[in-house]
Amino acid sequence: MTDLGTYVELDGRPAVRFERTFPHPVERVWRAVTEPGELVRWFPSAVQLEPRVGGAVTFSGDPYMEGSTGRVLAYEPPSRLAFTWGDDELHLALEPADGGCRLRLVNVLSDRSTAARNGSGWYVCLAELVKVLDGVPSRGPHSKDTVPWEPTYQAHVDAGLPSGAPIPDPVER
Structure with a gap:
């Protein structure tokens, strides 16, 4: 299992942080990470966004x-792209690195008990992003052919990420 992400606090707010190159x-x-036709293949929701600060973002297709x-x-x-999603915030930062690109994804959480749950979800999503970037077919993070979420969640709990938030029933696609 690659980097599970890290629990951090940003300005006193709980967050999970991932870095991928x-x-x-x-x-x-x-x-x-910005075009709707690309996002739908790895992100948990279909996303439409107005590409400007203050622009509206709408999410659809996420069963949760x-x-x-x-x-x-x-x-x-x-x-750099950042937006609110419900009571959370998602921050994506890109920079050249090692002949490619380093992505930092930070999910600022509304409740620290969601860290293990959300961290596990982002772990699965980022595995799907690798497929998208490498040209491998991806049916998205809610499909059967993704990294399994449950053992990833347990790995996050075992690593000490705050947990306890309700876990939704799995969705089969």
């Missing part, structure tokens, strides 16, 4: 958060 240029990874909305907090192509 890809052998792809920043511009390619930027498209994967159907119909949620947010606002763009930062939009600085091709290096």
